[in-house]
Amino acid sequence: MxxxxxxxxxxxxxxxxxxxxxxxxxxxxxxxxxxxxxxxxxxxxxxxxxxxxxxxxxxxxxxxxxxxxxxxxxxxxxxxxxxxxxxxxxxxxxxxxxxxxxxxxxxxxxRSGGQAKAAPSRPGNAIALTDHVPAMARFALAGDDSRLNALIADLVADGWVGDALVQHLLEPTARLLGDTWLADDCTELDLTIALSMLQLAGHTVHSQPSPDSIRKSRYSVLLATAPGEPHILGSTLLGDMFINAGWDVDMVSPESDEALTRQLRSQRPDAVDIALSDALPRQHALALLRETVEKARHALPNEVIVVSVGGRLFAEAAATALSVGADHARRTAAGTTIRLARLVEQRASGTRDPDA
Ligand SMILES: Cc1cc2nc3c(=O)[nH]c(=O)nc-3n(C[C@H](O)[C@H](O)[C@H](O)COP(=O)(O)O)c2cc1C
Structure with missing residues (x-):
């Protein structure tokens, strides 16, 4: 309730x-x-x-x-x-x-009743970090946080930084976990537990705020899961990044579009990000997401709010910002703070971003 x-x-x-x-x-x-x-x-x-x-x-x-x-x-x-x-x-x-x-x-x-599964799709990605994706997925599925954290600590010691770890390790691992569920090799609960292990790993990756991000102006963002979406990894990865970048952050897992509208009205953020699962391709959720975006835009009729969307569908370019009426679709959480800050600034000065 x-x-x-x-x-x-x-x-x-x-x-x-x-x-x-x-x-x-x-x-x-x-x-x-x-x-x-x-x-x-x-x-x-x-x-x-x-x-x-x-x-x-x-x-x-x-x-x-x-x-x-x-x-x-x-x-x-x-x-x-x-x-x-x-x-x-x-x-x-x-x-x-x-x-x-x-x-x-x-x-x-x-979840006892089971759920329909959509067809998997696999992205290609060639950089060295992704070699560790299968091991990460194994450790996450086994709930083995000590090996998971040890692997991340080794990669950090090798010089990998937070954004790269999110984009080329945590997010691809989420997709591999999604594929594992789609192939019936784990239950949805296993998948959700494994995603929460990644969430925990994400907190470690971002635990050090970088000094030059702190000076940024205090914009505010509402990080929302799409109504009905139980996977919260994307929103929580973003939460750490926006906090580190000096934004005011609120998070919500709304029950409905109306609940999201209420939240937007009470918080009046500069931007809102609405996240689908990072693990599963929620193709069937696109039409609903379009409605959610539309309603989010009208929540504050006298204010311009930057609307961003994310999730596996956008990471794999199976959907675009335009297809759901958003201003921005993130292919990864990495760099989202910078892109949204740019959009908020442009909105405030009444200009349009040609690449948005
Ligand atoms: C899986 C599970 C989840 C539970 N979650 C909650 C919860 O969120 N809040 C709560 O008050 N009780 C929860 N309970 C029930 C508590 O264990 C407990 O029975 C209840 O709070 C009464 O506490 P008391 O026996 O100390 O008075 C949960 C029980 C189980 C088995």
């Missing part, structure tokens, strides 16, 4: 803690048991200011909780003692720049 949670953007002095874990049900819950669990959890989460999501797939859980650190600790200690599940493994635990599930006291994605 969506809620209007308190805003906790980068400008806020409140810390937002986030924990992501996976676990296995002692016995796969029936639909009504799952509904009861979620209803009770929502009520409690709401009462202590927690937002988040719970993904369920055939008796396996992936949950992200975010909110005030003491409230996250409180709920987390209850969850750890809950005898309905076991094999609990924490995938990530850290302080985040803004809530991603700001509208959700607990958003449920129940």
């Amino acid at each position: 969506p809620v209007q949670a308190e805003r906790s953007g980068a400008g806020s002095d409140k810390w937002v803690a986030s924990i992501t874990y996976r676990s296995e049900a002692v016995r796969p819950p029936s639909v009504s048991e799952l509904q009861q669990l979620v209803a009770a959890s929502r009520a409690r989460n709401r009462s202590v200011g927690i937002t988040g999501m719970l993904l369920h797939d055939g008796g396996r859980f992936l949950q992200t909780l975010e909110g005030p650190p003491e409230a996250v600790d409180q709920i987390w200690s209850s969850i750890q003692q809950d005898r309905r599940h076991g094999a609990i493994e924490v995938l990530s635990q850290h302080i985040i720049p803004a809530r991603l599930f700001s509208e959700w006291d607990l958003r449920l994605y129940d």
Whole structure:
């Protein structure tokens, strides 16, 4: 159930803690048991200011909780003692720049019913970093964060920088993971867990703000997943990059176009990025995305807002900004802060970018 949670953007002095874990049900819950669990959890989460999501797939859980650190600790200690599940493994635990599930006291994605799969397509990419993509995908699928981080640490020691690691390692790994699911070699929950491992790796890659990006003017951006899109890797990779570049960042995983419109009206950002999955080609989502972009544009009738889109479809040039009515489509998260800053500046001065 969506809620209007308190805003906790980068400008806020409140810390937002986030924990992501996976676990296995002692016995796969029936639909009504799952509904009861979620209803009770929502009520409690709401009462202590927690937002988040719970993904369920055939008796396996992936949950992200975010909110005030003491409230996250409180709920987390209850969850750890809950005898309905076991094999609990924490995938990530850290302080985040803004809530991603700001509208959700607990958003449920129940995958037990299975999902239709679209045909895979594979990009060609020849640079050395991509040689490590299969190993990254293996480590991410195994939930092996120590080998994953060791590989990244080695590459950083070899001189690779954040943007290259995102563009030529993390994003291609997300696509390979998507192909693995499309080939039926892992479940969707495995895919989502592996993507959250990449998200964690992305935080390591971007943990050092670069001094020359800090001086940039304080533009603001809303990073949104497309309504209904459960994969949040793209938005979180961008979150770190925009924070490092000195922007005010808010994130949201809206339930609907209307929820996104509400968020835009309350935050009035200079730019919004709407992200589809980095792992799966969401061809069927294009028409809906076009409507989402259209509505985002009209959310603030007296203001010009730069609208950017992203996801595997755009990374592989299977869709363009024009095809969904956006100002910008990112083929990678790398460099997006610079391109959007340029577009925001041009909008402010009333000029048009010939390459946009
Ligand atoms: C997979 C799973 C996820 C859960 N998520 C939440 C949650 O987000 N919020 C919550 O209050 N309880 C959640 N619960 C239920 C708690 O474990 C616990 O039963 C409930 O909070 C009552 O806590 P108490 O027994 O300490 O009073 C979850 C349980 C399971 C099995």
